[in-house]
Amino acid sequence: MNASADRVPRLLALIPYLQAHPDIEISSAAGDFGISADELREDLNLLWMCGLPGHGPGDLIDLSFDDDDHVAVTFDAGMSRPLRLTTHEAVALIVALRTLAATPGLIEQEAVSRALAKIEDAAGAQAQAAAAVTVAVDGQDARLAILRRALRAAQAVRLTYYSAGRDARTERTVDPMRLLLVDGHWYLEAWCRRAEGVRMFRLDRIEELGQLDEASRPPRDVAPRDISGGLFLPSPEDIEVRLRLLPWARWVADYYPCQSVAEDGDGLLVTLRSTETTWVRRLVAGLGGAAQVLDPPALAAAIAQEARQALAAYDTPAAGTAMA
Amino acid sequence: MNLVICLLATRHYLTAEQIRRAVPGYEADDGTDRAKEAFKRMFERDKAELREIGVPLQTGRTSAFDDEDGYRIARDAYELPPISLAADEAAAVGLAVRLWHSAALAGAAEGALHKLRAAGVSLDEHAAVPLEPRLDSGEPAFGVCFAAAADRRELRFDYRRPDGSEPTPRRIHPWGVVARRGRWYVAGHDLGREAPRAFRLSRFAGRPKAVGPAGAFERPEDLDLVAMVASVTPASEVTARIRVRAGAAEGLRRAGKASADDPDLIEVPLSDLQALADRVTSFGVDAFVEEPAALREAVIRRLSRLAAMSQAPAEENS
Numbered sequence: 001m002n003a004s005a006d007r008v009p010r011l012l013a014l015i016p017y018l019q020a021h022p023d024i025e026i027s028s029a030a031g032d033f034g035i036s037a038d039e040l041r042e043d044l045n046l047l048w049m050c051g052l053p054g055h056g057p058g059d060l061i062d063l064s065f066d067d068d069d070h071v072a073v074t075f076d077a078g079m080s081r082p083l084r085l086t087t088h089e090a091v092a093l094i095v096a097l098r099t100l101a102a103t104p105g106l107i108e109q110e111a112v113s114r115a116l117a118k119i120e121d122a123a124g125a126q127a128q129a130a131a132a133v134t135v136a137v138d139g140q141d142a143r144l145a146i147l148r149r150a151l152r153a154a155q156a157v158r159l160t161y162y163s164a165g166r167d168a169r170t171e172r173t174v175d176p177m178r179l180l181l182v183d184g185h186w187y188l189e190a191w192c193r194r195a196e197g198v199r200m201f202r203l204d205r206i207e208e209l210g211q212l213d214e215a216s217r218p219p220r221d222v223a224p225r226d227i228s229g230g231l232f233l234p235s236p237e238d239i240e241v242r243l244r245l246l247p248w249a250r251w252v253a254d255y256y257p258c259q260s261v262a263e264d265g266d267g268l269l270v271t272l273r274s275t276e277t278t279w280v281r282r283l284v285a286g287l288g289g290a291a292q293v294l295d296p297p298a299l300a301a302a303i304a305q306e307a308r309q310a311l312a313a314y315d316t317p318a319a320g321t322a323m324a
Numbered sequence: 325m326n327l328v329i330c331l332l333a334t335r336h337y338l339t340a341e342q343i344r345r346a347v348p349g350y351e352a353d354d355g356t357d358r359a360k361e362a363f364k365r366m367f368e369r370d371k372a373e374l375r376e377i378g379v380p381l382q383t384g385r386t387s388a389f390d391d392e393d394g395y396r397i398a399r400d401a402y403e404l405p406p407i408s409l410a411a412d413e414a415a416a417v418g419l420a421v422r423l424w425h426s427a428a429l430a431g432a433a434e435g436a437l438h439k440l441r442a443a444g445v446s447l448d449e450h451a452a453v454p455l456e457p458r459l460d461s462g463e464p465a466f467g468v469c470f471a472a473a474a475d476r477r478e479l480r481f482d483y484r485r486p487d488g489s490e491p492t493p494r495r496i497h498p499w500g501v502v503a504r505r506g507r508w509y510v511a512g513h514d515l516g517r518e519a520p521r522a523f524r525l526s527r528f529a530g531r532p533k534a535v536g537p538a539g540a541f542e543r544p545e546d547l548d549l550v551a552m553v554a555s556v557t558p559a560s561e562v563t564a565r566i567r568v569r570a571g572a573a574e575g576l577r578r579a580g581k582a583s584a585d586d587p588d589l590i591e592v593p594l595s596d597l598q599a600l601a602d603r604v605t606s607f608g609v610d611a612f613v614e615e616p617a618a619l620r621e622a623v624i625r626r627l628s629r630l631a632a633m634s635q636a637p638a639e640e641n642s
Contacts, residue, residue: 085436
């Protein structure tokens with residue numbers, strides 16, 4: 001038991017894994033466990049020294065290797081089955097499957113239900129803890145079904161889209177690339193023929209959607225974006241804005257990707273980048289004073305100026321009608 | 325590893341001393357207190373580690389003549405029951421494990437995957453349709469809250485109210501964590517207020533802490549986490565009327581509907597006054613609140629703060 005904490009569960013799973021995959025190549029076994037071939041060899045060397053009490057030649061785990069780096073178990077010392085799922089493992093699988101089950105239009109619902117029943121069965125008592133996590137995903141069944149069909153058939157779609165950043169509605173023809181579910185919202189990543197670039201479309205902002213009888217043809221050199229750093233990536237044309245967030249606007253740093261975040265008393269100093277000045281203006285105005293623009297000063301001035309104009313409307317009794 | 329093999333192989337309970345002799349790696353008994361202490365410490369650490377990763381260690385005595393408790397692992401409690409998945413079921417599981425990205429849940433899903441593969445299930449993580457689902461964001465409090473709810477331990481944290489007042493300490497029995505509209509909440513029984521409450525994770529100040537033993541409370545049977553969180557924003561009976569400039573403020577038009585005789589007078593159901601005030605303010609000169617008065621005042625307060633934000637540069641520009 002001189003192995004590190006995350007190594008022991010892997011060692012326990014390895015013998016039954018190798019038995020279930022006789023004569024597997026070391027590199028592909030390592031791939032299944034997310035480790036390097038050398039790390040796997042070290043694990044195997046350690047397992048070789050483990051076995052039943054007595055630890056004589058007939059008691060130890062025995063493995064056989066062939067010349068092509070394939071490995072097989074010849075004696076398992078009683079380790080023929082993997083350990084049960086832990087509570088956290090059961091919760092992670094079951095909640096994810098329930099979420100898929102609650103999202104029609106994505107994959108075959110019937111297969112999800114069958115898989116869910118089997119996993120719940122295998123998890124036994126641990127399955128109850130899954131009640132502790134619930135994910136409500138926005139229902140977008142109809143749009144998901146259309147887009148899934150378009151992706152399968154590699155066909156273009158036509159859509160009417162409301163862009164919150166520019167507060168405008170546009171019609172576009174796009175070549176779908178993939179569907180994403182991020183923080184409860186569905187997105188379509190697609191090549192937009194109008195913008196001639198890859199764009200993200202949030203499904204609940206797609207107002208009309210139709211599959212076209214026309215092949216999808218995103219340019220060959222365009223790849224889906226790596227979203228591990230967040231959904232929206234900064235681009236060189238972005239404007240950079242420095243904000244001071246008062247305590248009750250701290251959430252802004254959680255919801256929008258920031259270039260930098262620093263503590264400022266109870267609040268935060270953040271740097272945001274955006275392609276749309278309109279979007280930043282609307283964000284700051286919508287925070288109603290809980291965020292102050294430090295830079296650029298012209299943006300701060302513009303927001304304050306507009307606020308004064310808007311205030312003036314409330315001073316004039318007939319303002320409402322005058323505006324229309 | 326040897327300890328697990330040894331305890332799985334025995335049907336009798338083995339005492340600590342028997343284990344010490346059977347399992348290599350433990351300090352041999354040379355009669356000194358130092359060796360005895362070293363073994364005890366190591367054995368305790370190993371037991372804790374095994375329990376941590378979910379190995380069901382049993383303690384008990386094989387017969388009434390035994391004078392101390394021993395240990396064993398019951399094979400049927402240890403082993404994952406047989407499971408086989410059809411190709412389409414395996415595809416569903418393969419997609420399910422990709423939903424998690426936070427360290428807490430992605431790690432757990434990965435562990436489950438290893439065990440399923442070890443049980444002979446073949447899992448292909450490549451879906452037929454290009455999909456990139458992701459349920460959990462980088463909410464730093466998530467891991468602790470999830471673990472506390474799954475293990476049923478008391479949770480303590482400092483919570484900021486949206487009005488900007490000082491954070492206050494809270495103690496809850498977390499019934500569960502729930503994601504709704506892209507936001508994560510923890511819902512449970514608030515021990516200080518003696519009532520069910522839901523808390524948004526992004527309003528936590530600092531890190532939450534789980535305290536006390538696992539299994540400290542029972543979850544209500546008819547628990548509906550989504551409903552608990554939804555009740556934070558009750559449905560509305562009041563309608564706000566907002567005048568918008570022709571051709572502008574699409575976002576507000578989408579939130580409500582135009583009045584019958586005026587396409588630029590938008591009627592929006594008023595559920596959360598502060599949230600609607602934020603939204604109206606964000607459209608600046610393009611939106612004007614006709615009624616109710618409370619919403620008007622909330623917007624005017626916001627506009628006044630914004631107007632004061634930058635006096636000097638504004639004068640420079642004019």
